[in-house]
Amino acid sequence: MKIKAIAMNTFREAIRDRVLYLLFFFTVVALLFSRLLAMLTVGDRVKIIKDVGLASISLFGMLMAILIGTGLVYKEIDKKTVFTLISKPIHRWQFLLGKFFGLVLTLFIMIVLMSLIFIIIVFLHTSKIEGRLLLAVLFIFIELILITAVAILFSCFSTPILSSLFSVSFYLIGHFSWGLETLLRKTKPGPTKVLLQGIYVLLPDLENFNFKTEAVYGLAVQSKFYFYSALYGLVYTLFILVLAVLIFKKRDFV
Amino acid sequence: MKTIPRSAKGSAALSLILLLCLAAAGFLSLKGTLDKIPRKKIPGASVIYIPSGKYLKYVTFGYPSLVADLVFIWAIQYYSTYTIVDRFAYLEHIFSIIAELDPRYQDPYEIGALIAFSEAKDPKLAYKIMDLALEKNPDQWVFPFEAGHYAQMVRDYETARNYYQKAIKIPGSPDIVKRLYAAVGFKAMDLQTSWETWLEIYNTSTDPRTKKIASKHLYQVKSTSDIIVLREAIRRFRDQYGHNPEDLAELVPMGYLASLPQDLDGKDYIYDSKTGEVKAPTIWWKR
Numbered sequence: 001m002k003i004k005a006i007a008m009n010t011f012r013e014a015i016r017d018r019v020l021y022l023l024f025f026f027t028v029v030a031l032l033f034s035r036l037l038a039m040l041t042v043g044d045r046v047k048i049i050k051d052v053g054l055a056s057i058s059l060f061g062m063l064m065a066i067l068i069g070t071g072l073v074y075k076e077i078d079k080k081t082v083f084t085l086i087s088k089p090i091h092r093w094q095f096l097l098g099k100f101f102g103l104v105l106t107l108f109i110m111i112v113l114m115s116l117i118f119i120i121i122v123f124l125h126t127s128k129i130e131g132r133l134l135l136a137v138l139f140i141f142i143e144l145i146l147i148t149a150v151a152i153l154f155s156c157f158s159t160p161i162l163s164s165l166f167s168v169s170f171y172l173i174g175h176f177s178w179g180l181e182t183l184l185r186k187t188k189p190g191p192t193k194v195l196l197q198g199i200y201v202l203l204p205d206l207e208n209f210n211f212k213t214e215a216v217y218g219l220a221v222q223s224k225f226y227f228y229s230a231l232y233g234l235v236y237t238l239f240i241l242v243l244a245v246l247i248f249k250k251r252d253f254v
Numbered sequence: 255m256k257t258i259p260r261s262a263k264g265s266a267a268l269s270l271i272l273l274l275c276l277a278a279a280g281f282l283s284l285k286g287t288l289d290k291i292p293r294k295k296i297p298g299a300s301v302i303y304i305p306s307g308k309y310l311k312y313v314t315f316g317y318p319s320l321v322a323d324l325v326f327i328w329a330i331q332y333y334s335t336y337t338i339v340d341r342f343a344y345l346e347h348i349f350s351i352i353a354e355l356d357p358r359y360q361d362p363y364e365i366g367a368l369i370a371f372s373e374a375k376d377p378k379l380a381y382k383i384m385d386l387a388l389e390k391n392p393d394q395w396v397f398p399f400e401a402g403h404y405a406q407m408v409r410d411y412e413t414a415r416n417y418y419q420k421a422i423k424i425p426g427s428p429d430i431v432k433r434l435y436a437a438v439g440f441k442a443m444d445l446q447t448s449w450e451t452w453l454e455i456y457n458t459s460t461d462p463r464t465k466k467i468a469s470k471h472l473y474q475v476k477s478t479s480d481i482i483v484l485r486e487a488i489r490r491f492r493d494q495y496g497h498n499p500e501d502l503a504e505l506v507p508m509g510y511l512a513s514l515p516q517d518l519d520g521k522d523y524i525y526d527s528k529t530g531e532v533k534a535p536t537i538w539w540k541r
Contacts, residue, residue: 182331201285208288225291232284239277246270 002090006098007105010072014106019067023060027114030056031121046125047216050133053118054212057111058140062171065107065144069151070163072099073248093245096152100241103148111141135226136215142233143209147171149237153244156251174206208232311355322356329362333369342374346382353386363387363397371404380404381413388420395427402434411442429455429464433471440475449475473518474538480515484523484532487511498530 014020034052038045073096076082085095115137123129150170154163180200187193208229214221314321329348333341349366352359363383370379384401391397402417418435421427436451452475456468484502487510491499502525505511516522521535 201282205285205288221293222291225288225293228284228288228291232281232288235277235280235284239274239281242270242274242277246267246274249267249270 002094003098003101006085006090006095007101010099010102011105013072014068014103017068020064020106020110023064023067024110024113027056027060028117030060031114031117035121046122049121049125050216051212053121054133054136054140054215057114057118057137058143058212061107061111061114061140061144062147064110065103065147066151066164066167066171068106069103069148070155070160070167072103073152073155074158074160074163092248096156096245096248097241100149100152103152104145107144107148108141111137111144130215132211132215132218136211139209139211139226139229139233142230143206146204146206146209146233146237146240149240149244153240153247156244156248170204171206174204175210177203177205178207204236205232310351314355318355319359322352322359322362325352325355326359326362326365330365333373342370342376342379345370345374346379349383350386353390357390360387360391360394360396364400367400367404371407377404377408377410381417384417393424393426395421395424395431398424399427399431399434402431402438406434406438406441409441411438414438415442415444429459429461433464433467436471440471440478445475445479449479469518470538470541473534473536473541477517477523477534477538480517480523481532481534483511483515484525485530488530488532492530498527500527501525502532 031053034049034056037052038048073082076085082095086092115134118137119129119133122133147167147170151163151167154166158166177200180196180203184193184196184200187196211221213219310321311318325348329352332338332348333345335341345366349362352362352366363386367380367383367387370376370383381401381404384397384404387397388394388401398417398420402414402421405411405414405417415435415438418431418438421431422435432451432455436448436455439445439448439451449472452468452471456465456472459465459468484505487505488498491505491508491510499505499508502523503514506514514522517534517536519536519541524533524535525531526533
């Protein structure tokens with residue numbers, strides 16, 4: 001109940017945030033812009049609309065998660081409102097999870113709204129609703145849950161600007177881990193390879209949530225890949241959240 | 255006020271650490287599982303959506319060279335992935351991006367042309383990349399030189415000659431370009447130009463080795479030219495009398511030749527009256 005109360009409060013706080021509306025506005029503009037871009041291409045216009053649409057949802061969703069997530073805990077500490085909360089019979093982990101679920105709820109509603117606009121635009125061109133696109137959006141949302149957890153983790157011990165930078169780096173590293181895999185393939189067996197292997201498995205592989213190409217081209221994906229990807233995202237999120245709780249528990253607010 | 259006992263705090267922290275370890279073990283094993291599941295991909299599908307270098311330059315925020323380096327490194331990996339069957343379809347596009355971003359970067363042109371020639375087996379594409387390189391670097395003789403070399407390898411001697419000629423005109427081109435130009439001229443059967451070029455090399459070179467090479471080639475060009483004239487005269491003689499002349503000297507008084515040609519060393523050409531074949535008295539490269 002306590003987590004729910006904090007989550008609802010965080011949700012209310014987040015939807016009052018101007019950044020959220022600004023980003024939502026830009027997403028809508030980008031989604032509409034995809035129609036204009038499609039007019040400039042030769043060939044499959046719907047492909048461009050799908051590509052730009054999914055990329056906009058993913059990119060602006062990531063910005064929402066990072067820009068709001070990194071400020072959530074920091075703001076409470078900076079404005080000293082955390083003292084009021086901590087003095088109440090609330091555990092620190094409950095406070096943190098409340099913040100996390102509040103932002104996840106906000107993102108969920110934003111994703112639903114963005115997807116609705118996207119699906120309508122695609123529907124106007126193809127006259128059908130494609131389940132694959134919805135599945136791709138679902139995995140974008142799972143990725144955003146993880147990014148939110150990361151943003152909150154950094155927010156526990158750093159300023160919003162630094163936390164945003166760290167979170168964006170996490171996002172970029174996560175999407176470029178294939179580069180490490182390529183390097184790994186070309187490295188001769190030895191201590192360097194072992195080290196690289198360690199870094200490779202430890203770093204997040206956000207490409208596991210990227211089904212945009214498959215959705216656009218209609219490529220088959222094994223159902224167990226979807227299952228393990230979702231599980232990977234949730235377990236990684238749990239790891240990050242536990243780490244955040246451990247850090248937040250040790251944090252001295254004075 | 256109710257306080258939480260120290261032992262409870264300790265066990266909570268221990269539980270969290272345990273949960274952290276479990277979660278870490280969980281995502282590590284899941285990562286391994288996911289890596290084992292093959293995922294269908296369209297290799298290089300995103301390549302064609304990379305905008306032209308002209309537009310890409312605007313979003314490099316003042317680091318076009320760095321972006322060119324990265325695209326080049328990526329291209330090397332891309333073209334060494336043999337599973338991408340249609341990877342050569344975007345060769346020109348990719349290397350023109352690098353050219354636009356960093357026009358003075360020489361390696362991508364050379365590697366791009368090499369891939370086009372040796373891997374894609376598309377010499378015309380290799381010439382195109384070298385043309386682009388020359389357009390962006392008009393002071394670099396190496397590009398038309400390499401294009402000429404590719405053309406020579408596919409026995410397109412006319413194209414090779416044109417490229418070598420371009421390379422010669424660029425200041426700083428080494429002597430070998432002129433020698434190749436002369437050699438390719440001979441292959442293209444432009445004996446007059448080939449002779450003039452070898453003669454110029456012979457007369458201007460101070461290097462004894464180059465002089466010797468030029469001399470051998472001059473012998474080759476002259477003997478080839480003479481043999482062509484002699485064969486033509488023998489053919490005309492045979493057409494009129496129904497047999498080959500007994501001796502080459504016979505052709506002069508009969509009016510088929512103005513004078514009897516000799517090789518560069520003043521030796522007579524070897525003639526076989528039975529077959530009508532004419533040969534140079536010396537093998538040119540052994541001279």
